[in-house]
Amino acid sequence: MAALCHFPSAPSSPRLFPLSRLLSPVSRASKQPQHLLLAASPIENSIPNASTAGSRLRCFSSSPNAAASPVTLPSDERESRSLGDITRPDFPILRQVVNGFNLVYLDNAATSQKPSAVLDVLNEYYETYNSNVHRGVHYLSAKATDAYEEARTKVATFVNAMDRREIVFTRNATEAINLVAYSWGLSNLRSGDEILLTVAEHHSAIVPWQIVAKKTGAILKYVGLTKEEVPDLDLLKGLLSKNTKLVVTHHVSNVLGSVLPIDDIVVWSHNVGAKVLVDACQSVPHMIVDVQKLGVDFLVASSHKMCGPTGVGFLYGKIELLSSMPPFLGGGEMISDVFQDYSTYAEPPSRFEAGTPAIGEAIGLGAAIDYLSSISMQTIHNYEVELSNYLYHSLCSVPNLHIYGPAPSETVHRAALCSFNVEKIHPTDIATFLDEQHGVAIRSGHHCAQPLHRALGVTSSARASLYFYNTKEEVDAFTQALKDTIDFFTSAL
Amino acid sequence: MSSLSSSSLRILSPKFPSKPSCFLWKSLSFLPSRSLLLSSPISFQPLPRSSPLPQPLRAQPQQREEEQTAGVDLSLLPPKLRDIIVLFQSVSEPKAKYQQLLHYGARLPPLDPAFKNEEHRVRGCVSQVWVRAFIDPEDAAAVRFEADSDSVLTKGLAALLVLGLSGSPAPVIARVPPDFVHLLGLRQSLTPSRNNGFLNMLKLMQQKALQLHADAADFKDSEALGPDRLDTNTKDEFFEGKDPILGGKANEMSTGPDSVVNGGRNSPGYHASEVEERLEEDRDAVDMTPISPQAASGGRRERMIERLERGLCPVSLEVEDISHLHASHAAVRGSAGGETHFNVRVISREFEGKSLVKRHRLIYELLQEELQSGLHALSIDAKAPSEAQSS
Numbered sequence: 061m062a063a064l065c066h067f068p069s070a071p072s073s074p075r076l077f078p079l080s081r082l083l084s085p086v087s088r089a090s091k092q093p094q095h096l097l098l099a100a101s102p103i104e105n106s107i108p109n110a111s112t113a114g115s116r117l118r119c120f121s122s123s124p125n126a127a128a129s130p131v132t133l134p135s136d137e138r139e140s141r142s143l144g145d146i147t148r149p150d151f152p153i154l155r156q157v158v159n160g161f162n163l164v165y166l167d168n169a170a171t172s173q174k175p176s177a178v179l180d181v182l183n184e185y186y187e188t189y190n191s192n193v194h195r196g197v198h199y200l201s202a203k204a205t206d207a208y209e210e211a212r213t214k215v216a217t218f219v220n221a222m223d224r225r226e227i228v229f230t231r232n233a234t235e236a237i238n239l240v241a242y243s244w245g246l247s248n249l250r251s252g253d254e255i256l257l258t259v260a261e262h263h264s265a266i267v268p269w270q271i272v273a274k275k276t277g278a279i280l281k282y283v284g285l286t287k288e289e290v291p292d293l294d295l296l297k298g299l300l301s302k303n304t305k306l307v308v309t310h311h312v313s314n315v316l317g318s319v320l321p322i323d324d325i326v327v328w329s330h331n332v333g334a335k336v337l338v339d340a341c342q343s344v345p346h347m348i349v350d351v352q353k354l355g356v357d358f359l360v361a362s363s364h365k366m367c368g369p370t371g372v373g374f375l376y377g378k379i380e381l382l383s384s385m386p387p388f389l390g391g392g393e394m395i396s397d398v399f400q401d402y403s404t405y406a407e408p409p410s411r412f413e414a415g416t417p418a419i420g421e422a423i424g425l426g427a428a429i430d431y432l433s434s435i436s437m438q439t440i441h442n443y444e445v446e447l448s449n450y451l452y453h454s455l456c457s458v459p460n461l462h463i464y465g466p467a468p469s470e471t472v473h474r475a476a477l478c479s480f481n482v483e484k485i486h487p488t489d490i491a492t493f494l495d496e497q498h499g500v501a502i503r504s505g506h507h508c509a510q511p512l513h514r515a516l517g518v519t520s521s522a523r524a525s526l527y528f529y530n531t532k533e534e535v536d537a538f539t540q541a542l543k544d545t546i547d548f549f550t551s552a553l
Numbered sequence: 554m555s556s557l558s559s560s561s562l563r564i565l566s567p568k569f570p571s572k573p574s575c576f577l578w579k580s581l582s583f584l585p586s587r588s589l590l591l592s593s594p595i596s597f598q599p600l601p602r603s604s605p606l607p608q609p610l611r612a613q614p615q616q617r618e619e620e621q622t623a624g625v626d627l628s629l630l631p632p633k634l635r636d637i638i639v640l641f642q643s644v645s646e647p648k649a650k651y652q653q654l655l656h657y658g659a660r661l662p663p664l665d666p667a668f669k670n671e672e673h674r675v676r677g678c679v680s681q682v683w684v685r686a687f688i689d690p691e692d693a694a695a696v697r698f699e700a701d702s703d704s705v706l707t708k709g710l711a712a713l714l715v716l717g718l719s720g721s722p723a724p725v726i727a728r729v730p731p732d733f734v735h736l737l738g739l740r741q742s743l744t745p746s747r748n749n750g751f752l753n754m755l756k757l758m759q760q761k762a763l764q765l766h767a768d769a770a771d772f773k774d775s776e777a778l779g780p781d782r783l784d785t786n787t788k789d790e791f792f793e794g795k796d797p798i799l800g801g802k803a804n805e806m807s808t809g810p811d812s813v814v815n816g817g818r819n820s821p822g823y824h825a826s827e828v829e830e831r832l833e834e835d836r837d838a839v840d841m842t843p844i845s846p847q848a849a850s851g852g853r854r855e856r857m858i859e860r861l862e863r864g865l866c867p868v869s870l871e872v873e874d875i876s877h878l879h880a881s882h883a884a885v886r887g888s889a890g891g892e893t894h895f896n897v898r899v900i901s902r903e904f905e906g907k908s909l910v911k912r913h914r915l916i917y918e919l920l921q922e923e924l925q926s927g928l929h930a931l932s933i934d935a936k937a938p939s940e941a942q943s944s
Contacts, residue, residue: 486704488680493706497648505679519703520679548648549705552655 144531150175161499169525181427211426234264236360236375241268251277311343316465368428372421382408448476477525487522498541634717654709664701680704686761723766893929
């Protein structure tokens with residue numbers, strides 16, 4: 061980590077330390093800290109509701125002795141508090157009443173909620189040192205620049221990039237993919253070159269390549285699904301050829317919940333001389349992603365899906381690749397010298413960061429990474445595997461319901477999300493009723509994956525997607541609400 | 554924006570509104586899933602729950618409801634739609650409202666699969682919705698609709714529109730304000746957006762109705778009807794509709810096969826943005842309003858005075874023919890010499906306690922016959938005696 065701070069007060073995230081201190085003991089299932097936690101949060105078994113005002117919950121202190129006398133719970137001694145229970149208090153937005161019901165937010169694949177730690181950092185930025193970066197020499201500007209660059213370093217460390225210059229801040233993953241498409245794609249693809257994608261790609265990973273293919277004469281090829289409803293890896297291997305210049309693939313599918321073996325795909329692709337662009341939007345927030353270990357050439361992710369603010373995302377690209385790429389957007393910051401009839405460009409990452417960036421937001425993303433790291437991605441991942449199985453099996457208990465994607469097993473891990481359809485009931489009806497009559501937020505539609513839905517033979521689906529602050533109780537509430545919803549529509553028809 | 558989101562979260566906990574937050578949330582950047590909420594075709598206001606909600610949470614929903622329903626101009630709604638509204642209002646329990654909606658949907662006759670194509674598809678619905686409009690075979694002035702959807706809630710909404718609007722003339726349909734949906738107790742977003750299924754459904758139906766109307770008028774045109782056909786210039790009308798002195802244009806509900814519809818709109822009851830929207834839409838739509846040959850031959854002012862006096866027992870009444878001011882206006886061309894635009898200034902105890910909308914409606918009802926026979930526009934100044942200045 062670059063040592064950047066040389067001011068009296070560096071941007072801080074006060075709530076991280078107590079959390080990590082409290083969490084690591086819990087993960088070893090020790091009793092003492094649990095009482096601490098119980099004292100800190102008055103919420104008992106049920107989903108916390110708005111009547112217990114938010115501010116009182118955030119009384120985690122750095123010293124264990126500061127907690128009030130422990131509250132004895134009537135619950136089972138063996139029952140430890142889940143990661144969801146522990147982290148919920150950090151997310152003020154979750155404590156609210158929607159349509160007369162406690163909010164059950166299960167749309168995390170669309171966007172995640174932000175902990176107070178991140179919100180405080182954002183606020184602190186705007187309140188104390190907002191200033192344009194890389195430009196000024198004055199105190200505020202230096203502080204902002206340092207914080208911004210520190211955020212870049214945090215992202216680089218988070219994904220284990222070799223060099224911090226390999227992280228380009230963009231508006232989101234979609235913009236990052238477009239960057240690769242317009243910059244690398246337009247200058248490297250020729251007529252007859254092939255781009256390999258899966259049918260399960262998000263529109264952001266498809267459309268820019270359609271545009272570039274049209275301009276360059278390249279051809280798009282798609283890998284279909286197996287009957288287990290995962291991309292067919294044998295087919296992928298078969299489609300790779302000396303003409304393949306780029307493989308664009310998701311890491312974790314936002315609909316199927318499946319995880320692809322990126323390391324293998326990279327090996328196969330590099331063997332034929334193709335580059336690999338990985339859409340890691342659904343993986344980076346939920347598990348450890350190591351770009352060096354995976355060997356990917358490009359990787360994209362969005363901040364807002366990983367507890368960070370909207371408006372910022374990043375592209376990881378191998379430094380030698382980025383260095384060879386022409387600019388995407390032109391403007392200030394990405395130049396070296398500007399004359400009337402031409403300009404010379406800056407080195408990456410600046411070359412790809414035209415104009416004033418989302419400074420506060422990038423710093424907020426850094427804070428989100430700090431927060432996630434304080435819990436540890438491994439802990440988050442382990443909890444989500446549990447939740448994922450719980451969700452999957454809960455939904456299996458609902459009759460006439462089909463879940464898309466592979467069934468979980470010893471070898472097959474699913475992300476903590478399920479896209480599903482119930483026979484004879486439209487997913488929009490389900491989602492509407494769940495929201496209106498139960499305060500449960502899920503998503504219905506094509507989830508920006510129309511080709512995938514066509515491949516599955518449907519027009520739309522419903523999707524519940526979880527994050528580490530969701531709990532089994534919420535999954536129970538959802539399942540119950542879903543059954544009630546299905547009853548309503550079946551009886552009404 | 555991030556700082557916005559963080560500061561609004563500060564005021565979050567006990568005071569954060571619940572139901573109306575659905576609208577507030579929609580405009581905040583960290584809202585989880587915009588498209589879910591916006592594209593969700595309908596939502597209901599739940600009965601107050603016995604959960605421990607602090608006072609402010611409860612107060613706001615009602616206020617919001619009042620704001621929303623206050624602006625709806627009932628006189629713009631076809632009678633069948635008004636009946637449906639009454640029915641929904643009599644059902645208070647949300648689940649029962651849903652069931653009612655589903656019943657409407659079930660009643661909808663199936664749509665011929667031939668019409669389930671792009672031309673008839675409503676954009677911006679997460680579910681698939683198709684709408685078809687055709688001229689009523691028994692009444693050339695009326696438009697009928699058919700619709701279908703793979704989502705039962707959307708189908709229910711579509712059914713409301715089909716049942717409520719079928720049989721009305723195109724211009725009437727075109728003027729139905731989308732906010733009537735608030736009267737049903739259905740919390741439905743009316744933010745124009747590509748994802749707003751309900752709004753898009755209504756708009757498509759209105760567009761199709763006007764298109765049919767224009768086609769029919771063209772057809773009649775080619776048969777050389779004669780001077781009775783009005784050549785309305787919608788642009789002028791709309792600018793008049795925005796006349797700050799409450800320029801109210803005559804509005805008419807179709808009551809029978811010979812009903813005549815006049816152009817124009819009633820500006821109270823619309824939000825400014827909706828007026829803008831309508832202007833945009835209707836500028837594109839060709840609005841030909843045929844007028845029946847039964848034009849009044851003089852004496853209108855007297856008849857109006859007589860009817861208003863009978864109906865309102867006014868303290869003071871002034872009726873002024875200002876048709877000459879609109880002589881160049883295309884709407885006037887072709888109608889029998891003037892008597893199309895009037896100023897009405899009336900002070901009456903009948904208006905005491907009534908909203909502006911109700912007052913205008915009262916006057917329109919009294920003047921129905923005139924409105925059906927060539928009266929185009931009324932500029933109304935309706936006061937209760939307590940409000941009247943010494944004049």
